[in-house]
Amino acid sequence: MSRPLVIFGAGDIAQLAHYYFSSDTDYEVVAFTVDPEYMSADRFCELPLVPFGEIATRYPPAACEMFIGVSYTKLNQVRKEKYIAAKASGYRLATYISSRAAVLNAGRIGDNCFILEDNTIQPFTTIGNNVVLWSGNHIGHHSTIRDHCFISSHVVVSGGVEIGESCFIGVNATLRDHIRIGDRCVIGAGALLLADAEPEGVYLGEETARSRVPSSRLRKI
Numbered sequence: 001m002s003r004p005l006v007i008f009g010a011g012d013i014a015q016l017a018h019y020y021f022s023s024d025t026d027y028e029v030v031a032f033t034v035d036p037e038y039m040s041a042d043r044f045c046e047l048p049l050v051p052f053g054e055i056a057t058r059y060p061p062a063a064c065e066m067f068i069g070v071s072y073t074k075l076n077q078v079r080k081e082k083y084i085a086a087k088a089s090g091y092r093l094a095t096y097i098s099s100r101a102a103v104l105n106a107g108r109i110g111d112n113c114f115i116l117e118d119n120t121i122q123p124f125t126t127i128g129n130n131v132v133l134w135s136g137n138h139i140g141h142h143s144t145i146r147d148h149c150f151i152s153s154h155v156v157v158s159g160g161v162e163i164g165e166s167c168f169i170g171v172n173a174t175l176r177d178h179i180r181i182g183d184r185c186v187i188g189a190g191a192l193l194l195a196d197a198e199p200e201g202v203y204l205g206e207e208t209a210r211s212r213v214p215s216s217r218l219r220k221i
Contacts, residue, residue, distance in 0.1 A: 002028035005094055006059050008052070008082050009069035010034050010044045017069035017114065018045050020096050027094060031059050033066075052085070061090035068093065068112050068130065072150035075184055076130075076166045080148040083112055083130045093130075110147065122159075140177065152189075164199065173205070 005027040007014050014032060021027045032044045036051040043049050050058055068082045086093060093112035097103055100117035109115070110129030118136040121127065125139050128147040133139070137151055140159035145151070148166045155169050158177035163169070167181055170189035175181065182199030190205030197203065215221070 002026055003094075004028055004030045004059070004064040006031050006033055006055060006064050006066045006091075007069045008033050008066060008086065010038065010040075010049055011070070013071050013114075014069035015045060017067055017096065018047075020098070020114075020116070021067065021094070024099050025096060027065070030064065031055070033059075056089050056091075061092070064091070065094045066091040067096070067114075069114075072132070072168050075168060075186065076148045076150055079130060079150075080166065083148070128165075146183075170205075 003026060005021055007017050007029055010032055018029050021029055029047060031048045031050055033050045033052045033055040036053065039049065039051055041049060066086045068079055068086060070079045070082060083093065095109060095111055095113040097109065097115045098117040101115055101119040103121045104123045105121050105125040108125065109127040110131065112130045113127060115133045116135040119133050119139065121139045122141040124142045126144045128145055130148045131145055132150045134151065134153045136154045138156045140157050140161065142159055143157050143161040145163045146165045149163055151169045152171045154172050156174045158175055160178040161175050163181045164183035164185065166183055167185045169187045170191065172189055173187045173191045175193045179193060179196050181197045182201060184199055185197050185201045187193060188204035191203045193203060
Protein backbone atom coordinates (compact mmCIF):
# COMPACT_ATOMS: atom_id res chain seq x y z
CA MET A 1 0.00 0.00 0.00
CA SER A 2 1.43 3.37 -1.02
CA ARG A 3 2.02 6.19 1.45
CA PRO A 4 0.80 9.68 0.44
CA LEU A 5 3.56 12.29 0.25
CA VAL A 6 3.51 16.05 -0.22
CA ILE A 7 6.71 17.70 -1.50
CA PHE A 8 7.60 21.26 -0.51
CA GLY A 9 9.15 22.95 -3.51
CA ALA A 10 8.52 23.52 -7.20
CA GLY A 11 12.01 23.56 -8.68
CA ASP A 12 14.60 21.10 -9.93
CA ILE A 13 15.16 19.37 -6.59
CA ALA A 14 11.43 19.00 -6.00
CA GLN A 15 11.10 17.46 -9.47
CA LEU A 16 13.98 15.07 -8.74
CA ALA A 17 12.42 14.17 -5.39
CA HIS A 18 9.18 13.35 -7.21
CA TYR A 19 11.10 11.07 -9.57
CA TYR A 20 13.07 9.26 -6.86
CA PHE A 21 10.21 8.81 -4.40
CA SER A 22 7.88 7.65 -7.18
CA SER A 23 10.27 5.19 -8.81
CA ASP A 24 12.20 3.81 -5.85
CA THR A 25 9.91 3.80 -2.79
CA ASP A 26 6.38 2.91 -1.78
CA TYR A 27 5.46 6.60 -1.44
CA GLU A 28 2.92 8.18 -3.78
CA VAL A 29 3.46 11.89 -4.35
CA VAL A 30 0.00 13.48 -4.19
CA ALA A 31 0.77 17.22 -4.24
CA PHE A 32 3.40 19.95 -4.06
CA THR A 33 3.39 23.03 -1.86
CA VAL A 34 5.27 26.34 -1.74
CA ASP A 35 4.87 29.68 -0.01
CA PRO A 36 2.14 31.76 -1.69
CA GLU A 37 4.54 34.35 -3.13
CA TYR A 38 6.22 31.60 -5.18
CA MET A 39 2.98 30.33 -6.70
CA SER A 40 3.23 30.83 -10.48
CA ALA A 41 0.79 28.04 -11.38
CA ASP A 42 -1.59 25.68 -9.64
CA ARG A 43 0.08 22.48 -10.85
CA PHE A 44 3.62 21.05 -10.88
CA CYS A 45 4.66 17.70 -12.36
CA GLU A 46 0.99 17.27 -13.30
CA LEU A 47 -0.03 17.36 -9.63
CA PRO A 48 -1.73 20.04 -7.51
CA LEU A 49 0.52 22.89 -6.33
CA VAL A 50 -0.98 24.27 -3.12
CA PRO A 51 -0.03 27.33 -1.01
CA PHE A 52 1.71 26.19 2.15
CA GLY A 53 -0.86 27.92 4.34
CA GLU A 54 -3.58 25.69 2.87
CA ILE A 55 -1.73 22.38 2.69
CA ALA A 56 -2.65 21.07 6.15
CA THR A 57 -6.34 21.51 5.37
CA ARG A 58 -6.26 19.91 1.94
CA TYR A 59 -3.63 17.24 2.68
CA PRO A 60 -3.66 16.87 6.46
CA PRO A 61 -0.63 15.55 8.39
CA ALA A 62 -2.70 12.70 9.78
CA ALA A 63 -3.01 11.35 6.23
CA CYS A 64 0.20 12.50 4.48
CA GLU A 65 3.92 12.82 5.07
CA MET A 66 6.02 15.66 3.69
CA PHE A 67 9.45 16.07 2.13
CA ILE A 68 11.26 19.42 1.90
CA GLY A 69 12.68 19.43 -1.62
CA VAL A 70 14.74 22.61 -1.76
CA SER A 71 18.46 23.24 -2.19
CA TYR A 72 21.27 24.76 -0.10
CA THR A 73 20.01 28.35 -0.64
CA LYS A 74 21.31 30.75 2.05
CA LEU A 75 23.61 28.01 3.33
CA ASN A 76 20.75 25.56 3.90
CA GLN A 77 18.78 28.08 5.96
CA VAL A 78 15.73 28.02 3.69
CA ARG A 79 15.55 24.21 3.83
CA LYS A 80 15.99 24.33 7.60
CA GLU A 81 13.19 26.90 8.03
CA LYS A 82 10.77 24.87 5.92
CA TYR A 83 11.74 21.69 7.75
CA ILE A 84 10.90 23.35 11.08
CA ALA A 85 7.64 24.80 9.70
CA ALA A 86 6.51 21.42 8.36
CA LYS A 87 7.18 19.72 11.69
CA ALA A 88 5.36 22.52 13.52
CA SER A 89 2.37 21.83 11.27
CA GLY A 90 2.38 18.24 12.45
CA TYR A 91 3.90 16.51 9.43
CA ARG A 92 6.17 13.53 9.60
CA LEU A 93 9.15 14.17 7.32
CA ALA A 94 10.03 11.42 4.86
CA THR A 95 13.58 10.30 4.06
CA TYR A 96 14.67 8.96 0.68
CA ILE A 97 17.55 6.46 0.56
CA SER A 98 18.39 5.14 -2.88
CA SER A 99 18.21 1.39 -3.33
CA ARG A 100 21.51 1.83 -5.21
CA ALA A 101 23.34 3.26 -2.19
CA ALA A 102 25.51 1.15 0.12
CA VAL A 103 24.20 2.03 3.57
CA LEU A 104 25.91 0.10 6.35
CA ASN A 105 25.34 2.29 9.42
CA ALA A 106 22.41 0.37 10.94
CA GLY A 107 19.87 3.01 9.98
CA ARG A 108 21.34 5.94 11.91
CA ILE A 109 19.85 8.42 9.44
CA GLY A 110 17.48 11.24 10.38
CA ASP A 111 14.29 12.46 8.79
CA ASN A 112 13.96 14.51 5.59
CA CYS A 113 17.25 13.15 4.26
CA PHE A 114 17.86 12.76 0.52
CA ILE A 115 20.51 10.12 -0.15
CA LEU A 116 21.04 9.44 -3.83
CA GLU A 117 22.61 6.59 -5.77
CA ASP A 118 26.20 5.37 -5.35
CA ASN A 119 26.73 6.79 -1.87
CA THR A 120 28.79 4.60 0.44
CA ILE A 121 27.92 5.10 4.10
CA GLN A 122 30.23 2.98 6.20
CA PRO A 123 29.47 1.35 9.57
CA PHE A 124 29.23 3.43 12.74
CA THR A 125 28.44 6.68 10.93
CA THR A 126 25.58 8.96 11.96
CA ILE A 127 23.61 11.14 9.55
CA GLY A 128 21.46 13.87 11.12
CA ASN A 129 18.13 15.34 10.03
CA ASN A 130 17.50 17.21 6.78
CA VAL A 131 20.80 16.14 5.18
CA VAL A 132 21.34 15.89 1.42
CA LEU A 133 23.93 13.46 0.10
CA TRP A 134 24.06 13.88 -3.66
CA SER A 135 25.33 10.96 -5.73
CA GLY A 136 28.67 9.19 -5.39
CA ASN A 137 30.00 10.20 -1.94
CA HIS A 138 32.11 8.19 0.52
CA ILE A 139 31.16 8.75 4.17
CA GLY A 140 33.82 7.05 6.28
CA HIS A 141 33.35 4.95 9.40
CA HIS A 142 32.65 6.63 12.74
CA SER A 143 31.89 9.96 11.06
CA THR A 144 28.99 12.26 11.98
CA ILE A 145 27.12 14.64 9.69
CA ARG A 146 24.90 16.96 11.72
CA ASP A 147 21.55 18.47 10.72
CA HIS A 148 20.77 20.54 7.60
CA CYS A 149 23.97 19.81 5.65
CA PHE A 150 24.31 19.54 1.86
CA ILE A 151 27.05 17.24 0.58
CA SER A 152 27.36 17.40 -3.19
CA SER A 153 28.87 14.67 -5.41
CA HIS A 154 32.06 12.61 -5.10
CA VAL A 155 33.05 13.99 -1.71
CA VAL A 156 35.39 11.86 0.39
CA VAL A 157 34.77 12.08 4.12
CA SER A 158 37.42 9.98 5.83
CA GLY A 159 36.91 8.05 9.06
CA GLY A 160 36.04 9.77 12.31
CA VAL A 161 35.14 13.16 10.81
CA GLU A 162 32.53 15.41 12.45
CA ILE A 163 30.69 17.85 10.17
CA GLY A 164 28.74 20.56 11.97
CA GLU A 165 25.26 21.85 11.25
CA SER A 166 24.31 23.61 8.00
CA CYS A 167 27.55 23.00 6.14
CA PHE A 168 27.93 22.87 2.36
CA ILE A 169 30.60 20.66 0.82
CA GLY A 170 31.28 20.97 -2.91
CA VAL A 171 32.05 18.32 -5.50
CA ASN A 172 35.27 16.33 -5.20
CA ALA A 173 36.22 17.82 -1.82
CA THR A 174 38.32 15.62 0.48
CA LEU A 175 38.30 15.66 4.29
CA ARG A 176 41.07 13.78 6.07
CA ASP A 177 40.33 11.52 9.00
CA HIS A 178 39.45 12.66 12.53
CA ILE A 179 38.98 16.35 11.83
CA ARG A 180 36.08 18.55 12.94
CA ILE A 181 34.23 20.92 10.63
CA GLY A 182 32.43 23.71 12.46
CA ASP A 183 28.85 24.80 11.83
CA ARG A 184 27.97 26.70 8.65
CA CYS A 185 31.22 26.04 6.83
CA VAL A 186 31.52 26.18 3.04
CA ILE A 187 34.04 23.81 1.54
CA GLY A 188 34.38 24.44 -2.17
CA ALA A 189 34.78 22.07 -5.09
CA GLY A 190 38.06 20.18 -5.05
CA ALA A 191 39.15 21.52 -1.64
CA LEU A 192 41.41 19.41 0.58
CA LEU A 193 41.02 19.79 4.36
CA LEU A 194 43.74 18.35 6.57
CA ALA A 195 42.87 20.08 9.85
CA ASP A 196 39.87 21.30 11.86
CA ALA A 197 37.74 24.07 10.38
CA GLU A 198 36.33 26.80 12.63
CA PRO A 199 32.61 27.67 12.29
CA GLU A 200 31.60 29.78 9.27
CA GLY A 201 34.87 29.07 7.50
CA VAL A 202 35.14 29.22 3.71
CA TYR A 203 37.64 26.90 2.04
CA LEU A 204 38.04 27.10 -1.72
CA GLY A 205 40.01 24.80 -3.99
CA GLU A 206 42.26 26.33 -6.63
CA GLU A 207 40.80 26.79 -10.08
CA THR A 208 42.76 25.27 -12.97
CA ALA A 209 44.22 28.04 -15.11
CA ARG A 210 43.83 28.07 -18.89
CA SER A 211 46.98 27.08 -20.73
CA ARG A 212 48.65 29.64 -22.93
CA VAL A 213 48.72 27.01 -25.69
CA PRO A 214 45.40 26.79 -27.62
CA SER A 215 43.89 23.39 -28.34
CA SER A 216 44.57 23.79 -32.06
CA ARG A 217 48.31 23.58 -31.37
CA LEU A 218 48.24 20.39 -29.32
CA ARG A 219 50.00 17.64 -31.25
CA LYS A 220 49.03 14.51 -29.33
CA ILE A 221 45.27 14.94 -29.06
